[in-house]
Amino acid sequence: MSMVIAAVAVGLGALTIVLLLIRQSRRRAAGHGRVNSKVSTAQPKNARMSGWRIAKAIPGLGEDYRANSAVDRVLTTKLEHHARARAARTRDTSRDSIEQQRVEKSLPGIETRFRALLDAAPVMIWMSDTTRLCTFFNKPWLDFTGRTLEQEMGNGWSEGVHPDDFERCLNVYVSSFDARKNFTMEYRLRRRDGAYRWLRDTGVPQTDADGTFLGFVGSCVDITDLRQAEEKFRSAFEFLPVAILMLDQRGRIALVNEQTERLFGYRRNELIGQPATMLVSQLMTSSSSSPRPEALTTGAARDLLARRADGTEFPVEAKLNMVRFEEDVSVLATIVDRTDRIELHRHRQELAHLARLSTMGGLAASFAHELNQPLTAILSNTQAAQRLVEADPVDLDEVCEILKDIVEDNARASEVIRGIRALVKKGVPEFASHDPAVVICDVVRLLRSDAIQRGIRVSIDVNGAPVKVYGDKVQLEQVMLNLLLNAFEAMDGCVSNDRRVTVLVTHEGPQTVRVAVRDHGTGLSGDQLAMIFKPFVTSKPNGLGLGLSISRGIVETHGGRLWAENNTDQGATFYFTLPIVDTA
Numbered sequence: 001m002s003m004v005i006a007a008v009a010v011g012l013g014a015l016t017i018v019l020l021l022i023r024q025s026r027r028r029a030a031g032h033g034r035v036n037s038k039v040s041t042a043q044p045k046n047a048r049m050s051g052w053r054i055a056k057a058i059p060g061l062g063e064d065y066r067a068n069s070a071v072d073r074v075l076t077t078k079l080e081h082h083a084r085a086r087a088a089r090t091r092d093t094s095r096d097s098i099e100q101q102r103v104e105k106s107l108p109g110i111e112t113r114f115r116a117l118l119d120a121a122p123v124m125i126w127m128s129d130t131t132r133l134c135t136f137f138n139k140p141w142l143d144f145t146g147r148t149l150e151q152e153m154g155n156g157w158s159e160g161v162h163p164d165d166f167e168r169c170l171n172v173y174v175s176s177f178d179a180r181k182n183f184t185m186e187y188r189l190r191r192r193d194g195a196y197r198w199l200r201d202t203g204v205p206q207t208d209a210d211g212t213f214l215g216f217v218g219s220c221v222d223i224t225d226l227r228q229a230e231e232k233f234r235s236a237f238e239f240l241p242v243a244i245l246m247l248d249q250r251g252r253i254a255l256v257n258e259q260t261e262r263l264f265g266y267r268r269n270e271l272i273g274q275p276a277t278m279l280v281s282q283l284m285t286s287s288s289s290s291p292r293p294e295a296l297t298t299g300a301a302r303d304l305l306a307r308r309a310d311g312t313e314f315p316v317e318a319k320l321n322m323v324r325f326e327e328d329v330s331v332l333a334t335i336v337d338r339t340d341r342i343e344l345h346r347h348r349q350e351l352a353h354l355a356r357l358s359t360m361g362g363l364a365a366s367f368a369h370e371l372n373q374p375l376t377a378i379l380s381n382t383q384a385a386q387r388l389v390e391a392d393p394v395d396l397d398e399v400c401e402i403l404k405d406i407v408e409d410n411a412r413a414s415e416v417i418r419g420i421r422a423l424v425k426k427g428v429p430e431f432a433s434h435d436p437a438v439v440i441c442d443v444v445r446l447l448r449s450d451a452i453q454r455g456i457r458v459s460i461d462v463n464g465a466p467v468k469v470y471g472d473k474v475q476l477e478q479v480m481l482n483l484l485l486n487a488f489e490a491m492d493g494c495v496s497n498d499r500r501v502t503v504l505v506t507h508e509g510p511q512t513v514r515v516a517v518r519d520h521g522t523g524l525s526g527d528q529l530a531m532i533f534k535p536f537v538t539s540k541p542n543g544l545g546l547g548l549s550i551s552r553g554i555v556e557t558h559g560g561r562l563w564a565e566n567n568t569d570q571g572a573t574f575y576f577t578l579p580i581v582d583t584a
């Protein structure tokens with residue numbers, strides 16, 4: 001496109017200069033000494049502007065025109081040559097007339113070609129004279145309006161201006177004209193099909209070599225599509241459900257959307273020009289040691305405290321992004337109210353806790369059994385020790401062995417109680433590094449009695465080097481508890497040989513560990529596969545149907561995935577992954 005514009009511009013320049021030469025020759029022949037504003041009105045004055053002036057006045061043409069220096073040099077040389085020739089000719093009118101004939105002969109029809117080039121320009125071009133009246137419109141203009149040159153001439157063009165834009169448009173035109181100043185204005189002009197289109201009109205005053213004002217030349221581009229795109233952007237910006245602020249590089253507010261007004265309780269005009277830190281005091285402060293503001297505009301979200309107009313504070317998530325509009329650099333701040341999110345998180349945790357209580361309640365009998373074993377062992381060992389102590393002589397070695405067993409059984413009972421208490425107690429999550437194999441072993445140990453009662457064998461298979469994941473142990477245990485109990489329950493109707501659950505820990509690439517809980521139970525129907533992760537979906541008379549949805553939530557907040565597949569032979573396998581943070 002720019003090559004086409006350059007070619008048009010160069011062509012315009014070349015032909016205009018030549019046209020200028022012809023005109024000057026003609027005028028001299030008619031007795032005029034030099035080009036000025038008072039020349040004959042047979043041709044519009046602006047038609048006598050040089051090619052480079054017109055090219056310069058039309059955005060996109062001037063630079064390309066000048067840039068083509070090779071052609072420019074040729075033209076400049078021709079012009080200088082002509083100027084010298086003209087100086088000589090003023091002393092010799094007969095030689096002048098010969099020169100004029102030579103130019104006209106060598107460049108036949110050049111004026112027509114000049115006009116053809118103006119008509120071929122990719123923009124709408126107009127020219128006005130010193131009285132503000134328009135004297136020329138190129139073909140793209142006439143094609144656009146569907147009117148004749150005669151209709152548009154003078155003030156005729158203004159009939160097509162949208163009535164709502166007319167006064168503003170006229171004021172800009174008249175005031176710029178009188179001040180001889182460049183102007184750019186946007187207005188709607190009626191197209192030939194009756195539709196109004198937005199034009200960006202750029203007018204530039206023109207003077208001749210002596211500085212005499214010749215009128216204006218202007219060019220228009222249809223910016224309707226651009227304005228529509230801008231309008232869409234503005235609407236999207238305005239109605240986005242998050243607060244968005246455009247800041248200058250010093251952190252002052254340049255633009256805000258409606259949600260910002262609503263969230264902070266300020267009106268727009270109270271915010272524009274103010275520092276963004278009046279809303280979020282830490283917004284422009286880097287938590288890292290880097291003092292550069294660019295360090296903040298990484299798009300990473302930060303949890304900060306915001307302040308409303310009434311002084312109340314609330315938690316927000318704030319992101320800063322650098323936005324470049326050509327030369328202009330701005331900062332886009334996105335602020336999301338976290339109050340609801342924090343509430344939701346709290347509710348989720350409460351629900352998870354209630355679900356845990358429910359699960360643990362269902363396991364009360366097996367926990368009692370699990371505790372009963374070490375307690376019974378402790379009792380019988382204590383009785384044996386008593387008998388040994390009463391004997392004569394006392395077999396101290398045997399007594400020591402018995403006491404050691406009692407300590408071990410006590411430790412086992414304490415471990416069960418600790419495990420139960422950890423799962424039942426209501427506490428805030430405590431994130432730390434854990435070996436997933438250790439978490440799995442703890443849960444399997446807790447369920448040992450339940451598994452024995454059901455006649456289920458549980459095996460744990462850990463492949464690869466030990467790893468660590470980062471998370472809350474209680475939550476991770478809740479996931480395992482749920483998956484193992486589901487597997488146990490799915491095998492309720494199975495023959496005893498099939499009652500096996502295998503827990504397989506493998507590496508899924510260098511950064512992820514995968515846990516698979518495989519059973520030989522009923523498996524999952526197609527419908528179940530689609531539904532079981534939704535809350536309150538259960539096939540069990542006493543089930544809440546929350547286990548899997550809570551487990552998936554936990555795994556996802558730990559950065560992993562939880563899904564289920566049917567085994568090819570029998571039963572189902574539930575998988576979950578977790579990111580590895582460190583090797584154990």
Ligand SMILES: Nc1ncnc2c1ncn2[C@@H]1O[C@H](COP(=O)(O)OP(=O)(O)OP(=O)(O)O)[C@@H](O)[C@H]1O
Pocket residue numbers: 355482486487490519521522523524528532537538539540542543544545546547548549572
């Ligand atoms: N290993 C499995 N084999 C077959 N079906 C399963 C298995 N695990 C889960 N399901 C099905 O998915 C349903 C939902 O499981 P989920 O753990 O969410 O709830 P629940 O076990 O029914 O109740 P609870 O909330 O007490 O855990 C179960 O009712 C069961 O129908």
Ligand SMILES: [Mg+2]
Pocket residue numbers: 482485486547548
């Ligand atoms: Mg369950």
